[in-house]
Amino acid sequence: MVNVTAKRIAFYVGIVLIWQALDAANLWADNVFPSPYEVGEDLWYGALDGTLWYGIGTSLWRLVAGLGIAIAGGIVLGIFMARVPTVNQTIGSIVLGLQSIPSVAWAPLAIVWFGLTDAGIIFVTVAGALFAVTINTYTGVKSINPDFIAAAQNMGARGTQLISRVLIPAAFPYMISGFKQGWAFAWRGVIGAELLFSFLGLGFLLNVGRQLNDVSQVIAMMLVIMLIGILIDGFIFKRLEDKVMSRWGLR
Amino acid sequence: MAKLEAKNIVKYFEHDGQPLKALGGVDLVVEDGDFVCLVGPSGCGKSTFLRIAAGLQQPDGGQILLDNRPINSTGPDRILVFQEGALFPWLKVRDNVEFGLKIAGIPESERQEISNRYLEMMQLTKFANSYTYQLSTGMKQRIAIARALVMDPAVLLMDEPFAALDAQTRDLLLVEMQMIWQKTKKTIVFVTHNIPEAAILGNKVAVFTHRPSHIKKIISIDYKRPRLAEDEGLSKYQQEILSELRPEVKKVD
Ligand SMILES: Nc1ncnc2c1ncn2[C@@H]1O[C@H](COP(=O)(O)OP(=O)(O)OP(=O)(O)O)[C@@H](O)[C@H]1O
Ligand SMILES: [Mg+2]
Numbered sequence: 001m002v003n004v005t006a007k008r009i010a011f012y013v014g015i016v017l018i019w020q021a022l023d024a025a026n027l028w029a030d031n032v033f034p035s036p037y038e039v040g041e042d043l044w045y046g047a048l049d050g051t052l053w054y055g056i057g058t059s060l061w062r063l064v065a066g067l068g069i070a071i072a073g074g075i076v077l078g079i080f081m082a083r084v085p086t087v088n089q090t091i092g093s094i095v096l097g098l099q100s101i102p103s104v105a106w107a108p109l110a111i112v113w114f115g116l117t118d119a120g121i122i123f124v125t126v127a128g129a130l131f132a133v134t135i136n137t138y139t140g141v142k143s144i145n146p147d148f149i150a151a152a153q154n155m156g157a158r159g160t161q162l163i164s165r166v167l168i169p170a171a172f173p174y175m176i177s178g179f180k181q182g183w184a185f186a187w188r189g190v191i192g193a194e195l196l197f198s199f200l201g202l203g204f205l206l207n208v209g210r211q212l213n214d215v216s217q218v219i220a221m222m223l224v225i226m227l228i229g230i231l232i233d234g235f236i237f238k239r240l241e242d243k244v245m246s247r248w249g250l251r
Numbered sequence: 252m253a254k255l256e257a258k259n260i261v262k263y264f265e266h267d268g269q270p271l272k273a274l275g276g277v278d279l280v281v282e283d284g285d286f287v288c289l290v291g292p293s294g295c296g297k298s299t300f301l302r303i304a305a306g307l308q309q310p311d312g313g314q315i316l317l318d319n320r321p322i323n324s325t326g327p328d329r330i331l332v333f334q335e336g337a338l339f340p341w342l343k344v345r346d347n348v349e350f351g352l353k354i355a356g357i358p359e360s361e362r363q364e365i366s367n368r369y370l371e372m373m374q375l376t377k378f379a380n381s382y383t384y385q386l387s388t389g390m391k392q393r394i395a396i397a398r399a400l401v402m403d404p405a406v407l408l409m410d411e412p413f414a415a416l417d418a419q420t421r422d423l424l425l426v427e428m429q430m431i432w433q434k435t436k437k438t439i440v441f442v443t444h445n446i447p448e449a450a451i452l453g454n455k456v457a458v459f460t461h462r463p464s465h466i467k468k469i470i471s472i473d474y475k476r477p478r479l480a481e482d483e484g485l486s487k488y489q490q491e492i493l494s495e496l497r498p499e500v501k502k503v504d
Contacts, residue, residue, distance in 0.1 A: 165354070248340050249383075
């Protein structure tokens with residue numbers, strides 16, 4: 001464990017050193033290839049005047065709203081697809097197709113329907129994550145040991161009790177994979193939509209950097225987007241997954 | 252008085268596009284308080300019959316009567332214990348045992364009181380807060396039985412619950428099962444392919460024919476309880492069951 005951490009730190013320090021060395025070699029103009037110091041400076045000023053925190057906060061709340069709607073909707077849709085043949089034969093047949101649409105491709109539609117608003121960006125986020133959650137929930141419910149369902153029905157479970165006490169917990173290990181995929185799609189959706197909408201958030205700050213020809217800001221925002229991705233993945237989804245896997249006796 | 256009655260139960264399945272007649276008219280009368288063991292060749296439809304009796308599958312012909320009333324859906328008056336137990340891995344032992352009570356909306360204090368009683372009966376008290384995958388096969392089987400007993404079903408349906416157990420655990424559970432039956436006076440229908448087990452447990456043993464199956468013979472076993480695996484006096488009953496069963500097992504298609 002210590003060994004892994006040490007290797008990682010050495011790796012990141014190495015990258016920064018190589019980056020610094022490339023910058024010192026003056027191969028490219030400074031406004032095309034900024035030094036790590038300049039990027040760090042940009043982050044520092046952003047943090048001091050609050051624009052960075054405001055950007056992070058805006059993007060995160062859009063993420064939470066969009067992902068929340070996608071998870072709730074995906075669970076409902078996935079369960080109905082798995083349990084009601086007609087729903088699967090109709091809606092189910094286009095879910096895979098919808099899943100293949102990159103989330104930013106929903107942005108033009110979102111702009112027409114919602115204008116340049118939070119709702120529009122959240123719509124893009126939902127569209128990005130919804131189908132991954134749906135498909136994984138569907139697969140999870142389909143793979144439930146039929147004896148679990150029979151036993152529960154035999155003991156009197158019907159309708160919503162069957163769903164909440166058996167279908168969802170039994171399918172949960174699969175649903176977690178759906179949440180993980182969904183979150184990654186949602187985060188891309190938020191940033192992509194913010195780039196296009198140019199309406200607050202980290203994607204907007206990234207775009208501002210480009211418009212001002214401020215490459216160090218562009219790189220700084222990309223780093224922040226990546227860092228948030230690593231943190232959310234590691235601290236929320238990885239832990240949730242580990243917990244569920246061990247709790248369900250799958251590990 | 253007849254508790255559970257099967258009248259001319261017929262069931263078809265499809266195999267390679269051909270209809271396969273699994274149950275060819277099963278008639279069975281289970282009296283109140285009976286312990287009936289079902290034996291028969293593999294694939295003759297014993298599990299199918301239990302599922303139909305539990306209301307988990309619909310027969311293509313015939314009727315199941317409980318207390319002389321026809322039934323056509325599943326419910327906690329007939330609880331089936333599955334061969335693999337079908338315990339819920341996401342729940343602790345206690346929550347597995349209390350599952351049906353929770354569904355029935357029984358308040359927590361009462362639930363606990365009931366589950367404590369059966370956890371104790373099954374010697375599971377120490378493991379109430381474990382998850383089921385942490386336990387041995389024998390313990391899981393006892394949890395499955397406890398989960399069925401808390402429902403206080405009119406009829407307990409058991410599908411080879413001891414098949415996966417080692418000999419020692421099985422011998423223990425065979426004695427426990429007889430004591431539970433005497434204590435609770437439950438009506439039990441118990442599928443097994445183990446002839447000594449059938450002779451130990453049943454006060455009646457029903458022998459199925461090969462597919463399409465029906466019940467060819469019911470053997471009554473009047474013998475003291477608790478019966479043990481080593482009881483010599485049971486061997487004549489075992490011989491009788493075997494002589495009915497052997498020709499059926501030989502009919503291979
Ligand atoms: N869902 C199903 N679909 C198709 N065929 C089935 C199905 N369930 C059972 N069968 C067939 O019906 C017949 C009876 O099956 P069943 O499981 O009831 O037999 P069994 O007597 O319990 O056998 P065993 O002693 O091996 O447990 C078998 O030939 C089986 O292949
Ligand atoms: Mg069987």
